[in-house]
Amino acid sequence: MALELSCTRAEADQKQLMRCRETLGTNSEAIVEISKVLALAGNETRLRILFLLNEEGELCPCDFADILEMSVPAISQHIRKMKDVGLITSRREGQILYYSLVQNHNEVLDNVFTKIQKNKKVA
Amino acid sequence: MALELSCTRAEADQKQLMRCRETLGTNSEAIVEISKVLALAGNETRLRILFLLNEEGELCPCDFADILEMSVPAISQHIRKMKDVGLITSRREGQILYYSLVQNHNEVLDNVFTKIQKNKKVA
């Protein structure tokens, strides 16, 4: 709560600290938005879902349940979070909802996918 | 627990499901590793710390406490998590520990920083 300075060392560069605060202010919105995307992709199950969508184009919740050997509601709840943030969309075909990546926000995710593929086990 | 197939639709493409399982198997280690990095960067405070290190080169815990207006122990605990995974390192100068990014793993993070800067508020 108290807003005291925690560090009183001589070397503390006040100009640097000010510059840092300003940098954070300028980039604040981007940081908030991108941290949301990273937090979503930072879950193994969701990263697998995103990676598969990148590979396959579109899949339905029950595909994921089969592939990942998880319950359908568990999958559905992960999907909802990603849809809420706009990472993925759906298209209905009868009873089936096909999900796919939204190509919009995703320079960051594209790079993640590339990195995953590059690090894949060749053995 | 039960390992039944959740989806019995006619259109279910068994070859596709097998291919997906195989893809995940091949990329499993990369996915596990990268999801750890993303989970760390997916916290606003830690993303700010990483972003500042990228901008400034090195900073100490009390700098972060000042800049982010957070307690020193809170900062220290975030730092530890990132150090444990090898995202950052430290260099001691007297009582002060200077932290900096490990340039190793970080194609993903580099892209995140670029993306943040690109989306910064110009107003």
Next chain:
DNA sequence: TAATTATTTAAGCAAATACTTAAATAATAT
């Protein structure tokens, strides 16, 4: 219309997370 299938939603709960305060290290200065 009723039964079936695909999916979502809701409620409940155990585990993980991010802070807090207090105590422990580590290095420096008196």
Next chain:
DNA sequence: ATATTATTTAAGTATTTGCTTAAATAATTA
């Protein structure tokens, strides 16, 4: 040695997360 400063570590706690099971929607089929 003692005190001060920078940092970490530990213990406690409220919140969030990721599942579970059960119930609710939505579309299809009999």
